[in-house]
Amino acid sequence: MIRRLYVTIREHISGGHRFAGGLAGVLAASTALGVAELAAAVVRGQASPVIAVGGVFVDNVPKPLKDFAIRTFGENDKIVLVAGILVTIVVLAALVGAAAATRPMVGIVGVTILGLVAAAAAVSRPAASAFDALPSLIGAAAGLVALLLLLRTLAGPPPRQQGSDVGMAEGSVPTSGARRPGAGMLPDSLARTDRKGSGFDRRSFLLTSALTAAVAAVTGGAGRAILARRFDVSASRNALTLPAPASPAPALTAGVEVGVPGVTPFTTPNEDFYRVDTALIVPQLSTTDYLLRIHGRVDRELELTFEDLLKRPMIERDITISCVSVEVGGKLNGTARWLGVPLKDLLEEAGVRSGANQVVSRSIDGMTIGTPTESLMDGRDAMLAIGMNGEPLPAEHGFPVRMIVPGLYGYVSATKWLTEIELTTFDDFDPYWVERGWDAKAPVKTFSRIDTPNATKSPAAGVVPVAGIAYAQHRGISAVEVRIDGGPWQRARLADEGSIDLWRQWAYDWPAAPGPHRLEVRATDGPGQVQPEERVPPFPGGATGWHSVLVTVT
């Protein structure tokens, strides 16, 4: 059928319809994407061509471009990426369509290549099966049919005197010519028809356009809606009642809050908690499907269902976590009350073989994160968390199970949507970010931030309260100092220490004179190391440097 259509078009197209051809290309691409989305709703969300291509892009994007995107778009970087892919597809489709208006073979080859590229991307994604190719292939087939139907209307109505053009063409075009017409000369009869069958059938072009647009919208919309429902874990999350902890969190004294307006709240509400991950769509893993495998260099492999985890004694702890990508004074950090199973007990049960110095954890979406085995066994509150601030983990923060390890940056410890723990060695395996040049071991560097005042505020002269937070998880904070305009360091007042795994609020009463001023902060960790002044960027093991703000006092 496709060959028939093709021959018709090749025979009658008059050229000069490049604009309409471009539009046909865009409509065909929309149809392809819509149908593919619907197919992905049956297979799995990650099999959507846009998500698959986006995933490949995220994993392979050069570091400077990634940094630029994160700097420029922040937490919207994923939306921008998906929009960028869609725009790229539209532009490519318009070009292919415009070319196909005179040479339909370009359209056929173009759509096929795009479909194959997307299919290859989809099967290359973590946990993909061959089925993941289907949405892209089905979408490409639908796009091809849409393109050829549209191009046929560009070719105009069949010339009267020639009778049935389709039949004619079938009879007169050699098979080889039909397959590769661009390569050779057209038979005389066709060349003649080409010139005669000129008119662009505006009415059927518009009708076919409307039809393909409708198919694209309906299939795409239905696909999205089905995906959102079929793979939504909110039911699973709502059904989960968190168990009471065997070891509850030590009560936080009121004194952990320094009591200055404008300072970061001690506990970060879940909806305000920073989010950093490579997932273009939030993995949806229900508690009933959940299975955790602990294997590798262990005496006994363990397999645990979510029920198995729930039966184990849980600890509840307030812990601050932070991202290695946090800039000096940045906000990729937060504090929550985590509830979970101590990792040490699980690892002891599995029996860690000697020499297994790296624990590699894997997520359902294929992320790999490597943690020193020692950090999980040395008595700190490393856990498989299922609760965050009294609720099951939000989907974006790793539902149903994630790792939390005090003192290590997230990329070496905080695996979300966790499904696998493998005991291995640092020599044997480089996890995701280490492959991309980041340090294999990444303890949190001492950090301090001035929350208030800032450049947007112009406080009145007099005593201005300066306040912020400081952290050096698992080492604690023993001092915070502030200096004004490069003057002597002044001791800030420290709020109570919740634990050495938590950030600590601080405040300083600044006798402020009118005019512009520069405020700087530095912290000292528990062992007495002063936060270094030298500015280094987050790559490859975390930023250093003192945070400063410029404030104009009126």
Ligand SMILES: Nc1nc2c(c(=O)[nH]1)N[C@H]1C(S)=C(S)[C@@H](COP(=O)(O)O)O[C@H]1N2
């Ligand atoms: N599966 C998965 N887990 C992940 C990541 C990821 O990309 N995928 N990112 C890590 C990084 S870099 C950080 S800083 C923390 C952030 O956790 P949050 O989004 O809950 O704040 O998650 C970690 N866990």
Ligand SMILES: [Mo]
């Ligand atoms: Mo991170």
